[in-house]
Amino acid sequence: MVDQNARLAIIGGGMGGLAAAIALRRIVGVRATVFEQASQLGEVGAGVTVAPNAARVLDRLGVLDGIRRVGAVPDGHGVYLNAMGGMVTDAAWEDTAKQYQNIGMYRPDLIDALAAEVDPDAVRLGHRLTSVETVESGVRVEFDNGVTEVFDAVIGADGIHSVVRQAVEQHPEPVYSGYIVYRGVMDASRLPEDWPMISQVWMGNRRHFMCYPLQQRKLFNFVAGIPSERPLNGPWSGPAEVSELAAEFAGDGWDPRLQHFIGLIDKTFWWGLFDHEPLTNWSRGPITLLGDAAHTMLPHQGQGVNQAIEDSSALATFLASADEVADIPEAFRRYTAVRMQRTAILQNGSRRAGAMFDAQYEFADLAKRDADIRVGRDFRRSAVFDYDAQKVAEQALGRFRKVTHA
Template sequence: MTGDSIRVAVIGCGIGGMAAANALLHRDIDVHVYEQAPQLGEVGAGVLITPNSLRLLDRIGLGGAVAAVGASVGEGSRYYREDGSTIAPILTVDSSGWNGMFGVHRADLLGALADAFPAERLHTGHRCVGFTQDETQAAVTFDNGREIRVDAVIAADGIHSTLRTYVAEPSAPVDSGSVAYRGLVPAQQVPWWPAGISQLWMGERRHFLVYPVRRGTLINYVGFVPSHEKTVESWSAVGDVDTLRKEFATWDSPIPRLLAEVTATNWWGLYDREPLTTWTAGRLTMLGDAAHPMLPHLGQGANQSIEDAAALSVFLAGAGPQGVPEALLAYENLRRHRTTEVQLGARANGRRYDSHFQDLAERDAEIAGSVPFRSWLYDYDAEAAALEALAGR
């Protein structure tokens, strides 16, 4: 590290936190990560890494690691009606034709990010319980009695963020009215399943998504179904396999055949928040789900947190200790509009996928016509946008 390098604490070592830590370290910033769990781990199943974030990971030397643990998702990916009739291709490339899409198990992705980061800079067993700041530094206290003093604090502590309360008024979770059953099936149990593609079936208030992970050895599925019960924001609540099978029993035959091989499933209560009007207070800012929790219907939760990480690293690399508050505001000003568009777009896509249309032909036309929006997502370069904004300050 350089002699005048700022000191940064990242609170939370999920995908967004570890992406930020690696991006900051890549720019020679003195960064440490603090995680409340006693050891690293990631629940859930698959996540799609799309071109807009893969290009950023590639630049800090992690693209190969993602490819090594993931499964390429490409040509042949399709949207269908519940009866199996084809609606449109799923876009898996950016406008240049580069296929930068991988299905990755969340644990594998977190492992790749953690393996690239120096172990001595990652501190588990640190649950944040307090935050203070003055004009020259910020302090974070933990339940183990430790206190750290740094130049900048990055809240990457998820949808239930403790640090959000120091930035914005509390916001209630917005219930989507649906839950997602999710899990994995070994590919060897379904040798007839097509390799290397993503498939999404849509029906009345339900949709079903499938794509490969872990080098194609596992098939990741997510079944979205309506729920009128108040659920928890959980990735790991145990679901009932028979209930899941009944929800899709009459759908296109590959789905019941796949679900016949499922022995265990988890469910996830789907919530987001209204977009925040601010992410930053002095030397504290947020990224990922702490700043912009979103529904999974665009597959952008992890990808937007990686974009956050890249942009944040650009602004902080150009800041000395006294310039941190200004740098964090510049990061927020760049990122907040885009992530709001993605949050709201994910909500709209959920309504689209779940067939809230009297005329399904209208819905199908919207799906087929979504390529420009997907291209807007996938073509974006968060690092280049941050460098341009920095040059214009």
């Protein structure tokens, strides 16, 4: 096992960076330093689903109970509906063993729950990374406040516009997908008493609307995907008018229940959706990537954070197999080989899920689209929710060792 005094830096104190700090501490025994550009740890006031595949990781790390306490486990399976509210299919919401369920999380609550498990002395706020380069004594990182330090290894968890990614390879930047989402949360006490405490998705022609409960059911999250011509060379999120959102789902072609829900919303903001072809490499020597920095994906399978959490467990498992600092590049290379295959499937799957929800491209026939959605339900449970990131990493380690010793 790599020395407990190994100097590891994580760039980015988002959900991926914090999950990595916890996993490195619990699985490898190393306290990594987390550098975050913001002056405090935080997140936008919206929702996110912790899926069974990430709940499994968080449970092993000993942090799931705290997350469940502040999240919302739905009453049962979710539903996919057509625009008029007719049932298309039920939606997977737990793993096959029925051990882990989807948990609706208010993002600031998830950050707080993860941050509570990280040594505050290991988090350096107000540090925006400007450059990273390999030098003889390790990896030199430089921040906009003038601080420069050298670490044995650096993990880039600095999100979609990652600076660390550019030190690994000249990757093309993520591209705007042509879709925006309106997002937000509403006070659940506004909803009718019989409003189902489950996830619901209405799918129309070229747009969809999703909602689910958060924060012990005190809040309800919503996300509406809409095609947009909005030029995104400036800001890629901002406040929006609720009337703009309501207009997208107005008229006789939409379920009056959905229109009632939208009528209760008092605040929303828009967000441009970015997509990325799977990268060809995530690691260069003692530098690697994790989370959106490595695999920006569309949100249509709700797997961005969940994949970052899977990454953290796999990364720590591979690092735990390194005997010394000199072995870290090989551990990163193995981590990359295993994780890139998994996340590329989800990047492509998320793009396809978006095409189905929004009936674009070849899905002009809505009846066919509905049939595809029904088939996708079972894939989601077995291939996405049942996946055990740590077990897969351990099995891969065994195979790598056989090759090394052959």
